């Protein structure tokens with residue numbers, strides 16, 4: 174991809190390209206520096222919108238509608254060829270932004286990008302592929318024309334090694350037999366999306382290598398500042414750099430838990446105190462929130478130890494879970510992690526909120542948000558109620574809840590060396 | 595002492611249980627532990643005897659030892675059966691865990707940490723499953739926590755049957771090892787080359803394929819079966835294993851309907867309140883008036899089924915509910931995290947459980963109903979074979 178300061182010139186071949194790209198190679202298009210940034214921001218708006226929709230638990234039909242709207246408002250330009258260029262350019266710029274795992278960005282954010290790009294691809298594949306009834310009719314016509322019996326197009330299926338359709342395996346949407354998955358025609362999008370994801374994942378590794386070895390230095394006066402700004406501007410504060418709970422004693426944490434922990438962490442901490450043990454999901458969610466390494470967590474906060482959870486790699490890579498991640502987790506039997514607003518039964522949630530001092534009108538408002546699957550708004554209302562203070566930005570991250578709470582309570586945050594944003 | 599950033603954790607109570615004795619363990623490692631077989635297994639043909647084999651393979655496998663004072667040594671690696679045997683005999687670990695095969699020798703990983711392309715990362719690992727009886731505490735009344743008896747152990751038998759069949763028939767795996775965990779559960783090692791090469795995402799997909807539990811501790815309904823019919827795998831598990839086991843074994847073995855508290859738990863799974871209330875009233879009345887003939891557990895289960903299937907309560911929702919009850923009480927409960935990540939450690943077969951002193955012996959899935967955890971040889975018995983000289 175060539176980047177120039179002058180006006181953008183459309184390359185000739187773009188008009189003939191298909192409307193949905195697999196982004197196999199960087200386009201040979203000249204891009205104005207302004208567009209370089211603006212396009213990327215527009216695409217981020219789309220990805221962020223998808224991410225919010227998913228974390229609110231929107232249904233597939235609702236998601237399809239949402240993505241189509243997001244695409245139209247943020248990405249569509251006058252000419253189809255322009256839209257396609259914007260699509261490709263913005264995608265490759267974000268690759269530069271999200272390929273970097275070692276410095277500002279954590280593995281989680283790279284995964285977020287991968288997932289959101291794949292989701293976007295999947296929805297676009299659906300609404301931009303030709304009308305399937307039409308294809309069925311034409312296929313039947315073809316069959317008849319060559320003297321073959323008319324087949325029911327729904328009965329067409331593919332046989333692939335199960336590894337290639339992991340996602341369909343995970344929700345049992347294929348028939349498995351002896352290591353092969355039999356995929357119905359209407360599930361094919363998942364096959365393609367899986368390929369897409371794995372190609373993109375590999376490409377990000379390569380881009381990262383290129384970025385660190387050459388681009389960053391070469392472009393230090395031009396692209397590098399833009400890319401770096403993009404990485405911080407749009408996603409809120411980066412909690413991966415937060416400091417540890419330092420020398421805070423267990424007793425202090427207990428106090429903090431009562432005053433400033435969001436319900437999800439309060440609940441985990443309570444269970445930990447009660448049972449002296451949390452299962453893996455809970456340990457991760459709470460441990461990362463507290464910014465306590467897992468050994469210290471075991472040693473000081475839990476008394477029973479399962480050494481099996483050995484994780485190699487830099488522990489500092491672990492970023493505290495965001496609300497989105499917590500909401501989309503899937504706690505199982507014996508688990509206490511997850512988002513109480515989403516994962517508790519109504520009865521248990523009411524009880525837990527009652528313990529936090531939420532009641533009356535607010536309780537009803539919170540439950541109302543929960544029923545409409547606005548879990549983060551429910552948490553925000555809870556915050557506002559118990560702090561008697563507004564929280565205009567809304568709650569997006571448990572650590573943000575904590576800092577905001579501490580700000581309100583005007584406690585000396587510095588003592589705790591905690592999360593100075 | 596600090597090893598690899600893991601501070602050794604002091605055991606609060608340092609008493610060594612009866613069935614377990616470090617001296618016996620020495621004898622066991624010296625005379626009985628199958629070092630050579632473990633080496634042969636973990637080499638997968640990369641043992642120098644086959645053409646084109648990768649001689650570095652076994653040496654890139656992580657072993658970790660838990661020593662007597664809970665000192666935890668991770669990233670141990672060995673280049674031969676002899677090295678492995680010497681280390682085990684010398685250190686006499688209370689527990690041996692096996693990790694993945696890494697890109698480079700895990701003992702030398704720091705030398706590669708400086709960057710470059712030769713990153714320290716897991717390359718291969720058996721697909722593993724860990725099923726622990728303590729996850730079944732809400733459906734067994736005979737024991738809880740770490741205890742098991744012959745009334746609850748069949749839950750593990752069912753898990754083995756369901757999983758083993760699906761791993762073979764659905765996923766096409768052949769090399770599957772089931773091992774008693776030494777106390778209250780079972781481990782499964784799927785060793786096919788294809789299984790060892792699964793990515794974390796693919797492992798998660800396999801684990802999720804087996805997942806039917808949606809609720810957490812904070813939600814009464816634990817199993818959620820949706821759709822007009824069950825997936826072929828679930829349907830087969832239900833008709834071939836779960837249903838029979840529930841009715842023939844669990845129902846009376848655990849006395850699932852014998853007390854109000856117990857049957858209320860089952861009734862809570864029924865989404866239709868009036869149906870649940872109807873049954874509840876009937877069973878409460880039972881106490882005073884007519885005592886039904888036969889075992890109350892069987893009678894009540896039949897009544898429940900009959901009520902849910904009767905024409906009065908239309909809709910598959912309620913009929914599906916019978917399946918949901920059976921699944922809730924019998925379907926395997928996996929520790930999902932263990933299966934999802936390549937770099938998860940799992941206790942080696944033939945270890946001795948430090949609490950019970952029992953040997954982690956393999957279980958034959960074709961005859962798993964004959965396996966008796968209370969009859970597994972313990973260290974004290976094994977070493978009383980009086981093998982002298984160490």
Ligand SMILES: [Zn+2]
Pocket residue numbers: 734736737741742743744745746747
């Ligand atoms: Zn028992």
